[in-house]
Amino acid sequence: MSTTINAAWHLASRPAGLPTAANFAWRETTLPELADGQVQVRNIWLSVDPTNRIWMNDADSYLPKLELGEVMRGIGIGRVEASRDAALQPGDIVQGMLGWQRYCVGPAKALTRLPPIPLPLSAHFGLLGHIGLTAYFGLTDVAGAKAGETLVVSAAAGAVGSLAVQIGKNLGMRVVAIAGGAEKCRWLRDELGADAVIDYKVEDVAAGLQRTCPEGVDVDFENVGGRTLDAVLGNLKLGARIALCGLISQYNATAPEPGPSNLAHLLMQRGRMQGFIVLDYLDRAQEAAEKLIAWHLAGRMKYRLDISDGLASAPAALGKLFTGANTGKVLVKVGEE
Structure with missing residues (x-):
């Protein structure tokens, strides 16, 4: 043989x-x-x-x-x-x-x-698989996203982030995308429909959130952690929710990162921060896939x-x-x- x-x-x-x-x-x-x-x-x-x-x-x-x-x-x-x-x-x-x-x-x-x-x-x-499920259930189930709310997505030009931006738009939200570089920000705004963008390479994220979210943030789809998360924590609305998807800024750290300094604001605004893993939603994969495929075929989702x-x-x-x-x-x- x-x-x-x-x-x-x-x-x-x-x-x-x-x-x-x-x-x-x-x-x-x-x-x-x-x-x-x-x-x-x-x-x-x-x-x-x-x-x-x-x-x-x-x-x-x-x-x-x-x-x-x-x-x-x-x-x-x-x-x-x-x-x-x-x-x-x-x-x-x-x-x-x-x-x-x-x-x-x-x-x-x-x-x-x-x-x-x-x-x-x-x-x-x-579009589908663990990427699509993470973006879909992170917004719909973990964050309880609602039409008319302001959503912030960090690492928005990445695999999960770019889908989260578009799911937010399909749910009727106002979406602010955080990414690094003019081309990524242009793609998010002009092709994926983000209402506003923050280029963290040229603008302080906290200042960018003040500029783009003057009334505060309802939902944060968090992929970065560190200073980005801290900036969002300082700009939360009453009852805000943070879906903690990832902490990519810390995965290569050689020493423990300091904790967020704005947790007190989470308390005062009666906010909620919840981590989640896609494995928790595998039994509902078809539910997310049907939505994502339908939006894509209708021209309302790109990847x-x-x-x-x-x-x-x-x-x-x-x-x-x-x-x-x-x-x-x-x-x-x-x-x-």
Whole structure:
């Protein structure tokens, strides 16, 4: 029998600050024979997310920590090539923790067969999937967003942030987007419909919030943390809600960051700040997908992909997230569909 050679990025060391290629090791191995209940999947699309950096730390998060030497964890979309489980057949398109590798051999029960959609396969990462669910439920369920309210979205030109901006508009909100750079701000305002933008590279965020939200902030979809979160906390309206999606400004910190200094304002304004993880909403994925697809087909939702070609580019693609080099969803194209 012919053998299949797999290639994979393994976690070689834990980053101190920004992750680099030196934190990964490229290895090629022969794929094992399938056991009962297992499938072999050829990876097509690999999602690159800020949470990849969290998984590299020497500490458990909402998932157990990744051990040194293991294949780098990552969410992928692939095609089943062989199966010893009746639940999945060769040719099925599946999504799950396929990892930073060309092929994944693992239990069929850990994967989800993707339904056909009237969009490219990559839309499962650019518009739907964990990205779309995070933006949708973060606003609708966690923040309880309402028409007529003022919404602030930080890291608004990123994968989740850009969808949150547009979901806010579709819900009838006034949306203020925070991003870095003139081109990103232009895209958010002119193409995605943000009512106002704050370019944090040229304007102090606190001053920008005073300018764009003179009556205060009802809802904050927070992706950044640090000084950005502190600025929002200082400009809350009575009964404001903060959906704490991410803290990307702190993921590469080499020492503990000081806590927000404006928490007293959260108290005085009787506000609420709630963290959430997309895993809590997987059982409602269809609900969000139906809305997002309908809005997209009606021309009311756009998404942008930032694609790196080939598995070898994965470490560099991860670095984009922390330098602001990306606009939209960062993906690695591992193989052909």
